[in-house]
Amino acid sequence: MTGEHRLARGGRVDRARPLRFTFDGHAYEGCQGDTLASALLANGVHLVGRSFKYHRPRGFLAAGAEEPNALCTVARDRARTEPNLRMTQVELYEGLVASSQNSWPARGFDLGAVNDLLSPLLGAGFYYKTFMGPRFVKGTTLWAKLFEPVIRRAAGLGVPPKEADPDHYANRFAHCDVLVVGGGAAGLAAALAAARAGARTILCDEGAEMGGALLCEPDATVDGMPAAAWVAATLAELARRGATLLPRTQGFGYYNHNFVALAQRLTDHLPHVPAGAPRERLWQVRAKRVVLATGAAERPLVFPDNDRPGVMLADAARAYLQRYGVKPGTQALVVTAHDAAYRTALALARAGVKIARIVDTRPRPAGPGLEAARAAGLPVTVGGTVVGTTGSLRVSGAMVAQASGTGATDFETVPCDLLLMSGGFTPAVHLFSQSRGKLRFDAETQRYLPGDPAQAQASVGACAGSWGLAAALDEGSAAGAAAAGSGAGRSHAVTGDHAGEGGGILGALPHGRDPARVKAFVDFQNDVTAKDIKLAVREGFRSIEHVKRYTTTGMATDQGKTSNMNSLAIAAGALGRTLPEVGLTTFRQPYTPVTFGTFAGAARDDLFDPVRRTPIHDLAAAQGARFEDVGQWKRAWYFPEAGEDLHAAVAREVRATRAVAGIFDASTLGKIEVVGPDAAEFLNRLYTNAWTKLAPGRCRYGLMLDEPGFVMDDGVVGRLGPDRFHVTTTTGGAPRVLNHMEDYLQTEFPELKVWLTSVTEQWAVIAVQGPRARDIVAPLVEGIDLSAQAFPHMAIREGRICGVPTRLFRVSFTGELGFEVNVPADYAAAVWQALWERTAALGGTAYGTEAMHVMRAEKGYVIVGQETDGTTTPDDLGLGGMVAMSKPDFVGKRSLARPDLVAPGRKQLVGLAIEGRTVLEEGAQITPTADPPVGTHAIGHVTSAYWSPTAGTPIALALVENGRARTGETVFVPMPGGAIAARVVGPVFHDPEGKRLNG
Structure with a gap:
């Protein structure tokens, strides 16, 4: 047996297979089948980290994916270091090395805990307003100079690894008749019914073992078998019937057309990963029908100091006890608004844990749980509340009072080292909501439940609001059979059911204490208190989505699993509205965190961002070329000779090209062959200028617009024959242009006989x-x-x-x-x-892209994407003569007549002759005066700027309001060293007559 709090028998761990591990440098021992959380609890470790904002001591709250506190970093080596893992989901293996987070120098003594003393300054939204002034240096604030760097260094939890990820990741696409998400009672029954009907079935569950809550029910039976034995028999039959069983697999995203994304952990639980084995696999599943059996999460209670280590959800404590054979404490206080907590109290009492008190917040609870507790001699207080806790690094007692409307009467302190709470259960409707299904609010049970589905989907069991083992099994069986098209499912014989259990509470418990002096936490992961939510309402936030963002409740990886309903209830109370009037926040993918590697799969390095090299690349490299990335291409940037930097090499290349x-x-360059009897007519409709009369053997510069009338691409088009054109596009625009052509050919001009082929x-x-x-x-x-x-x-x-x-x-x-x-x-x-x-x-040179840019700018040639910004028309570029408005139609023609595209004052392409030798910054704004007053709008911006070896001066191209009318006018370009004066000139700086071009 391992750990002083490990039971001698019971649970599903293998005590004959001890596993050694370390946590924060201390050696411990657990069992095969443990999670890191259960193994630490077995060794009496409750303090496992510090909270995000206040650095308060934190322990285990839950036992599954909803755990907000117990985050750790697991390190196999320098490269294989993963932060922010939930200890409740980390499977123990021999030699595991884990560490706590967000504390320094140690989790027991954390200097960051000073934040708790400074909490009056760190309330909701403090980062929006606290340090925004006053300005003490022109253009800066205390925030920018002092506080922001400190806050940024303190932000976050775990530290990401600095080494490249050495692991492999797999990806699989799958199709099935029925996908069942959740391997608890309802999910197993649904999968079994579907598989028996002959449907191709996939069943996934986030746990290492399927069975869900059935694995914590040693006294329940299903169809005459112990619950765990029924789970094993069901899984065996599913395997025989060809169902795909995916343990350790989280359904994290539900998309259109029954497309569901699953993240499968393959090797994280192994002490030694086989060479080349994938660590995780992304399943992208398309299902005819989906059955969601995602269960429900127990709600915490909101009361002062409810976050101390040792304060835990009641259902989690029962899981640790009955699944992992661990006593989470020695003396427990149970505070509940739901009957399920009585089962936990009775189970703990049978295991030797002293039950100090059961405090039921309901004034008139009734049910077998209360009767059984009293029959077992457990002390019960009805209509009570808890108004606080005591202790430092672990709870040592709780202040219990009799609730009286809006406050609490005198309290007594009940000693305990474990406080278990249950505010009821919140159905896990995240995936249903992601599927665009409409949630409905059940006023009787005060829960949001799945309403009308938007896709071929059914929700069953606890996630649909059903309570009890028999109901979950029967609902699951019926849904699985219906999904497979085989009619009704079967009924299951069950003992040890708890169908009558119910109750629950939303919002904060009454405590009558000064809210300015105590913290009642709603969102444990983000350190959001009830006071924070009320503050957001007082400061004018009415939308629950705005309250969420202002306070950060339900954000990040928590996604509202434990906090959502309580925060909604507190906001509703502060607003004087009902919960349905307040509404519900959006549940976003992923349901639980997914690694970047799972999303990337094999698409990493060259497979993620392919490097394209031209056939001449190696020769250019041999000639000493320096390369730059242009999209996915490696292009020769410049060819330096001995002692040359970029500028010297480019100047030499330009001079040599123009001289020799x-x-x-x-x-x-993108290259597309347009072939067919209607090829000329097709180009006539795609480009602004005319093509039908272009003779074979001649070329024409083509300008392509998008539907709104803005320049999309350009290039030279050569006619090879009556029915064949060689079209060139910009380097970056080739895929976009081909897609544009294909789109119009298929949807707008299907009558044209044309074939398109990329020949880049x-x-x-x-x-x-x-x-x-x-x-x-x-x-x-x-x-x-x-x-x-x-x-x-x-x-x-x-x-x-x-x-x-x-x-x-x-x-x-x-x-x-x-x-x-x-x-x-x-x-x-x-x-x-x-x-x-x-x-x-002959004394010539090889030149690169930089010299090419300089020479084309000297001639005033535009580059689409540099001289254009997505709102530029042909006339703005001085290319209005290329627009054949006499043609019946072309893409973008009608848009060119829109009033705003022909209005005076549009920015037009001009050249800038710069005084001095300073090269302007591309993108720099242009103003009419050297020192414009605050609020003056820029009249344009620089699109291209270079030193011109040909002119011997800096040159620039720019888009300027009424640019052509400003020829000769002096404008100014603010630069770090002061405004630079520039004279507006035509965009052609070299050989405006074109004599050299036609030599």
């Missing part, structure tokens, strides 16, 4: 730009006349280069004579090498 030539890897990966692109570009390309090309007359600007030809097929574009994004060489990706490296050798021989 440069080659650039443009393979990342098929064709590599090498841009050769500069005065000597023709001299570089011509000797390598076969079958194409490169003369200016035969191959003018904005033309496309097909032939061969270096002996391989090519689509050769005569286009330029630099303002120089230019060619874009498209070759099959497999041959790109060889073609690049040949072009590079000729470029280098």
